[in-house]
Amino acid sequence: MIVPFNHVLVLSGLLFFLGLFCAVVRRNLVMILLGLEIMLNAAAVAFVGASLRWQLMDGQALVVFIIAVAASEVSVGLALVMAAYHRTGSVDPRQLEQDG
Amino acid sequence: MSVQAFLFYLLSAVILLSTGIAITRRNLAHAVVYLVISFFGTALLFYLLGAPLLAALEVIIYAGAIMILFLFIVMMIRLETPEKPLLPRAQMVPALVMGVVYLAVGELLLTFSEPAAKVPLESAVATPRVFGQFLFAQHWLAIEIASLLLLVVLIGALLIGRQRSKIEEPES
Amino acid sequence: MMDISLAAALTGLLAPLLAFALIMVLLRGRPHLCAGLSIAAVGLSLGSALLLLARHGASPNPLEYSVQWMVSGDLAVGAGVFLDPLSLLMMVVVALICLLVQIYSLGYMAGDPGLARYYGFMSLFAWAMLSLTLAPNLLQLYVFWELVGLSSYLLIGFWFEKYSATQAGKKAFVMTRLGDVAFLLGILLVLAHLGNLGIREMNTAAVAAAFEPSTLTVAILLIFGGIVGKSAQFPLLTWLPDAMEGPTPVSALLHSATMVAAGVYLFARLYPFFSLSPTAMAVCLAVGTISMLLAATMAMVTRDIKQVWAYSTISQLGFMLMGLASGSYFAGVFHLTTHAGFKALLFLCAGVFIHHFETNDMVAIGRAGGRRQLIPLVCMTLAAAALAGLPPLSGFFSKEAVMAALAAQPNPIWLGAGLLGAFLTAYYAFRLIFLIWFPDRVSAETAPENTDAHGHAHAQPRWQVLVMLVPLVVLALPTLGLGGLQTHLMSFLAAGLTGPEPVLPHLPWLPLTASGCALAGLILAWFEFGRRRAPRIGFAERSAFWRSLFAERWYIDRFYRALVDRVIDRGLARLCAGGDRHVIDGAVDGLGRGTVASGKAVSGLHRIMIQHRLGTMFAVIIFLALYFFI
Numbered sequence: 001m002i003v004p005f006n007h008v009l010v011l012s013g014l015l016f017f018l019g020l021f022c023a024v025v026r027r028n029l030v031m032i033l034l035g036l037e038i039m040l041n042a043a044a045v046a047f048v049g050a051s052l053r054w055q056l057m058d059g060q061a062l063v064v065f066i067i068a069v070a071a072s073e074v075s076v077g078l079a080l081v082m083a084a085y086h087r088t089g090s091v092d093p094r095q096l097e098q099d100g
Numbered sequence: 101m102s103v104q105a106f107l108f109y110l111l112s113a114v115i116l117l118s119t120g121i122a123i124t125r126r127n128l129a130h131a132v133v134y135l136v137i138s139f140f141g142t143a144l145l146f147y148l149l150g151a152p153l154l155a156a157l158e159v160i161i162y163a164g165a166i167m168i169l170f171l172f173i174v175m176m177i178r179l180e181t182p183e184k185p186l187l188p189r190a191q192m193v194p195a196l197v198m199g200v201v202y203l204a205v206g207e208l209l210l211t212f213s214e215p216a217a218k219v220p221l222e223s224a225v226a227t228p229r230v231f232g233q234f235l236f237a238q239h240w241l242a243i244e245i246a247s248l249l250l251l252v253v254l255i256g257a258l259l260i261g262r263q264r265s266k267i268e269e270p271e272s
Numbered sequence: 273m274m275d276i277s278l279a280a281a282l283t284g285l286l287a288p289l290l291a292f293a294l295i296m297v298l299l300r301g302r303p304h305l306c307a308g309l310s311i312a313a314v315g316l317s318l319g320s321a322l323l324l325l326a327r328h329g330a331s332p333n334p335l336e337y338s339v340q341w342m343v344s345g346d347l348a349v350g351a352g353v354f355l356d357p358l359s360l361l362m363m364v365v366v367a368l369i370c371l372l373v374q375i376y377s378l379g380y381m382a383g384d385p386g387l388a389r390y391y392g393f394m395s396l397f398a399w400a401m402l403s404l405t406l407a408p409n410l411l412q413l414y415v416f417w418e419l420v421g422l423s424s425y426l427l428i429g430f431w432f433e434k435y436s437a438t439q440a441g442k443k444a445f446v447m448t449r450l451g452d453v454a455f456l457l458g459i460l461l462v463l464a465h466l467g468n469l470g471i472r473e474m475n476t477a478a479v480a481a482a483f484e485p486s487t488l489t490v491a492i493l494l495i496f497g498g499i500v501g502k503s504a505q506f507p508l509l510t511w512l513p514d515a516m517e518g519p520t521p522v523s524a525l526l527h528s529a530t531m532v533a534a535g536v537y538l539f540a541r542l543y544p545f546f547s548l549s550p551t552a553m554a555v556c557l558a559v560g561t562i563s564m565l566l567a568a569t570m571a572m573v574t575r576d577i578k579q580v581w582a583y584s585t586i587s588q589l590g591f592m593l594m595g596l597a598s599g600s601y602f603a604g605v606f607h608l609t610t611h612a613g614f615k616a617l618l619f620l621c622a623g624v625f626i627h628h629f630e631t632n633d634m635v636a637i638g639r640a641g642g643r644r645q646l647i648p649l650v651c652m653t654l655a656a657a658a659l660a661g662l663p664p665l666s667g668f669f670s671k672e673a674v675m676a677a678l679a680a681q682p683n684p685i686w687l688g689a690g691l692l693g694a695f696l697t698a699y700y701a702f703r704l705i706f707l708i709w710f711p712d713r714v715s716a717e718t719a720p721e722n723t724d725a726h727g728h729a730h731a732q733p734r735w736q737v738l739v740m741l742v743p744l745v746v747l748a749l750p751t752l753g754l755g756g757l758q759t760h761l762m763s764f765l766a767a768g769l770t771g772p773e774p775v776l777p778h779l780p781w782l783p784l785t786a787s788g789c790a791l792a793g794l795i796l797a798w799f800e801f802g803r804r805r806a807p808r809i810g811f812a813e814r815s816a817f818w819r820s821l822f823a824e825r826w827y828i829d830r831f832y833r834a835l836v837d838r839v840i841d842r843g844l845a846r847l848c849a850g851g852d853r854h855v856i857d858g859a860v861d862g863l864g865r866g867t868v869a870s871g872k873a874v875s876g877l878h879r880i881m882i883q884h885r886l887g888t889m890f891a892v893i894i895f896l897a898l899y900f901f902i
Contacts, residue, residue: 002104002148005217006210011112013206015119017199022123024195024887025187030128030174032883034135037166038119041142044158048149052221057234060151060226061242064235067161068246072253074166078173079260085177093882191883198891205897 008049015042029081029091033074040070104223107148115141126186128174132167139163149221153228277327278337281353284320284367285402287313292395295388303387310391311374314398318367325360329764336408336472347467354408354471357765358605362405362537365612366530370398372743373525376620379740380521380627390430390519397423401530405537410459410469413538417455417502420534421448424526428518440514447511451501458494461487475544485549492552495542496559503535503589506563510829512586513570516578520626523578524619528585529612536592536608543601553597557681560593561689566826568696572703572812573822576632577622580704584659584697585615591674591693598686600677602762607670609761610754614658614667617747621652624740625708634704638711649708651744656705658751660698660790668787669755675786679779691789698793703810706802 016039023035044063051059081091088095115138122134143158210217226234236243291313295306328335334356341351374394381387400419407413422445429441463469465482473479480488499505504512515527526532539546539556547553564587571583588611596604625648626632629640643649658667671694678687800810813819824830 002102002221002223003108004220006213007108007112008149008221009210009217010206011115013203014116017202018116018119018123020886020890021195021199024883024890025191026123027185027188027191027883028128030170030177031123031131032886034131034170035123037162038123038135038138041139041162044154045142045145048146048151048154049221051151051226052149052224053217055222055224057226057231058238060154060231061235061239063146063151063154064157065242065246067157068250071161071166072249074169075257076253076260078169079257081173082176083260091177191887194887194891198887198894201898202890202894205894205901209901 002052005049005053008053009046012042012046012049015045027092027094029084029093030078032093033077033081036073036077037070040066040073102220104148105220108145111141111145111148114138115145124186128177129171132170132174135170136163136167139167150223150225151231152225153231156228277324277335277355278353280320280323280327281337281355281406284317284324284363285353285399285406287316288395288399288402292392292399295392295395300388300392303391306388306391307374307378310395310398311371311378313395314367314371314374317398317402318364318371321360321363321367324355325364328355328360329357334472336470338408338470341412347463349411349469350409351412352408353406355406358537358540359405361605361609361761361765363402365609366401366405367398369525369529369612369616369747370394370401372746373521373616373620376524376623376740376743377519377521379736379738380623381519382736386430390427393423393426393430394525397427397526397531401534404534407471409471410462410474413471413541414452414455414459417498417534417538418452420526420531421445421452421502424448424515424531427522427526428515430518430522434517436514437517440511440517444511444515447508448501451498451508453497454494455498455501458491458497461491461494465491471541474542477544477548479545480548489549489551492546492549493555495538496546496552496556499535499538499593500559501535502538503532503593504563504586505535505559505590505593506566507828509563509567509586510825510832513579513582513825516576516582520578520619520623523582524616524623528581528619529616532585532589533592533608533612536589536596536604539593539596540601540605540608543596546596547599553599556593557597557686560590560597561686562590563587564590564594564693565689565696568693568700569812569822570825571700572696572810573819575634577625577634577637577704578619578632580634580700581615581618581622584618584701587693587697588615588659591671591690594686594690595674595677598674598677598681600673600680602765603670603673603677605765606673606758606761610658610666610670610750613747613750613754614655614665617651617655617744617751618659620740620744620747621648621655624648624744627740634707635711638708642708642711647741648744651748653705653709654748655751656701660701660794661694661786662698662790662794663783663787664755666751666754668783669758672783672786673758675782676779679782691786694786695789695793698790699797699810702794702797703801706797707808710802710804710806712808 019035019038023032044066047059047063085091118134118138122131125131139162143155147155291309299306336354338350338352342349400416404416425441425445428444429438431437501508516523567583567586571580592604592607625637629637658665661667661671675690678690
């Protein structure tokens with residue numbers, strides 16, 4: 001017997017909120033990407049909990065795809081960050097806005 | 101409270117705490133390292149919730165590959181001008197307001213959720229063998245699409261990197 | 273057989289239109305060709321009018337050729353020509369005077385830089401007026417009624433470099449338009465009740481069944497409003513004297529003989545319809561009487577030769593309306609016909625004097641030796657005698673017919689007003705004549721035939737003088753002889769009238785009284801202006817009060833000026849301008865500003881930092897969640 005499913009959802013929700021807070025508030029492109037990773041991770045936690053709740057493996061299968069999407073997103077995102085950094089010499093999203 | 105429940109709350113605390121520290125670090129390298137701790141905790145949580153394969157993938161891909169990638173980037177960027185206000189008020193206040201609304205919605209959802217969500221979960225384990233067979237039997241098309249996505253991303257990342265060097269060449 | 277009539281009518285109508293189009297589009301640069309073309313077109317019209325008169329003069333049945341023009345639901349409006357004795361008579365009169373005036377203009381307008389334009393407008397007028405005359409229904413009549421008004425505007429302002437001319441044109445246009453609005457409303461009222469605008473349909477007694485009596489009266493009075501505007505009756509009478517700013521032939525044609533008579537023509541055209549409402553007829557009679565007397569008093573004090581004839585035109589038009597409204601169709605139309613002849617003659621004679629002496633002032637003309645222009649002066653005297661109603665000229669017969677109709681009225685006040693009008697008419701007409709015949713001193717005789725002083729006038733080629741004199745002589749003939757045709761005309765016109773003409777009692781004392789009144793006016797004029805050692809100042813001019821009252825046109829113009837200034841300019845216009853500036857402009861500006869401002873506000877969502885967009889997305893998703901789950 002572990003914990004009720006609601007508790008897993010609470011953990012997932014708080015984690016998602018932390019990721020979102022990071023992505024929205026931190027004025028740094030790298031931290032925005034990190035926030036996205038945290039949010040994806042929170043979704044993965046919710047899926048794993050749901051998989052246990054309904055005793056179905058589809059939730060876990062989705063987590064595999066989430067990880068794949070996260071990896072792709074990070075690689076493209078970081079490439080873009082590097083491009084922006086080389087253009088503006090900064091990772092401040094405000095610089096990007098002013099630039100173009 | 102069972103041992104498993106205790107472990108869950110402990111891991112939850114570790115994950116939330118390390119994530120919270122990570123997002124407030126001024127030094128990016130520190131943030132990434134704290135996040136690695138958070139992902140390790142998540143991996144253990146997956147194991148606890150009966151997903152050993154996912155736990156392994158989490159460690160390898162998230163904590164391993166992705167975070168290492170972040171570290172490389174952080175090291176490549178020299179931050180001459182660190183963020184002046186770490187949490188600028190213009191962005192934080194609306195975010196917090198929205199966060200309160202968000203938490204309220206979540207609370208409502210939990211309060212009005214079905215009773216089955218309030219009983220403790222039965223523990224079960226999807227072994228890597230069974231999970232792998234299930235994955236390739238039921239979701240082979242999604243796997244193929246994901247692989248295609250990875251290929252596109254590979255090409256895209258290459259292209260973005262090359263464009264930058266091409267743009268820079270005539271300037272230098 | 274039908275086809276020949278139709279072809280003749282269409283030829284007569286369309287020839288001036290064709291001339292107008294050719295002149296305005298192609299021939300602006302060749303004025304003499306324009307003049308020839310225009311005269312030829314009007315001549316063709318006159319020929320076809322005479323042909324039609326010969327073919328249908330004897331037939332009692334009116335002919336109507338009509339095609340469907342507008343059909344909407346159960347409303348149908350046609351277009352075509354309508355030939356009956358009245359329209360044929362009017363067509364001949366119009367075409368004849370058009371032709372004579374255009375020939376006269378060859379001399380009068382010679383050398384004017386706008387000669388081509390002048391003849392173009394004249395052709396336009398001829399076309400519109402002839403089409404108005406032959407219109408088979410009110411809508412078509414209204415269209416040409418407006419076209420006639422347009423050509424009047426164009427011709428009054430023909431010398432547009434003169435400020436007063438443009439002002440006069442504008443005034444004429446606006447004032448007649450006031451009446452025309454009423455006319456249009458009347459047409460719509462008739463259309464709404466009758467579903468038909470055909471003149472023949474309106475002139476049946478069955479029409480009365482389709483209307484409430486009060487509605488019928490309102491409709492008639494609205495249509496009469498158009499007549500008031502067009503014929504310059506009280507209270508819209510002040511545009512006509514100002515319209516004398518145009519060239520004198522224009523005044524002769526449009527503003528005395530034909531166009532202003534269109535109002536009276538419309539009354540005659542719809543005479544059976546009008547007579548359905550005794551109330552409306554009484555109003556028309558009153559308006560005609562007031563206009564006649566007012567205009568006659570105004571004519572007593574002015575020294576401008578054209579103004580006198582303009583006032584007398586208003587006066588005589590009012591007299592025609594009196595005749596029609598007092599129940600005698602024939603008297604009104606007969607006076608219309610004779611008046612067209614002698615008034616055109618008066619204006620053309622006046623034009624000769626104005627052209628020769630280059631002044632409008634009758635006293636100055638007399639002093640400069642006006643009586644040496646023998647033919648015009650004799651013609652003008654003849655015409656003035658006809659205007660005064662002296663036997664045996666045409667005006668005597670027609671005036672006597674109107675007087676007989678007035679005498680048949682139960683109330684003797686109308687006959688009294690008519691006799692007073694006859695007296696005043698004779699007085700002011702002969703005041704002018706005597707001032708030219710017998711000036712107090714003749715200054716020009718000290719320097720006779722001075723080519724330097726009158727270089728322009730005497731340098732005129734012989735043929736130009738001749739073309740101006742021939743129309744005078746031609747017009748003098750009907751002035752002399754038209755009275756003898758009274759019985760013929762009466763039976764001719766009676767054939768076209770559906771209702772029975774009221775049999776007027778024959779009053780042997782009436783012609784004597786009427787001509788006695790006229791003679792009294794003449795004698796008074798002789799005593800004041802004609803005889804040797806005459807004071808040469810009229811009884812109306814002695815008192816400053818009456819003099820200024822008459823000269824200022826009974827302050828009608830001042831009143832309008834004040835009305836326009838106070839009520840329309842300062843009140844209504846300012847209100848509208850304020851409303852426009854603040855409400856409408858404000859709304860539009862506010863709309864624009866609001867759009868820009870909200871655009872700026874919303875543009876933050878896509879223009880700003882990526883993080884704000886992220887936050888916006890987050891907020892939207894949360895609210896969507898709220899919406900879906902709660």
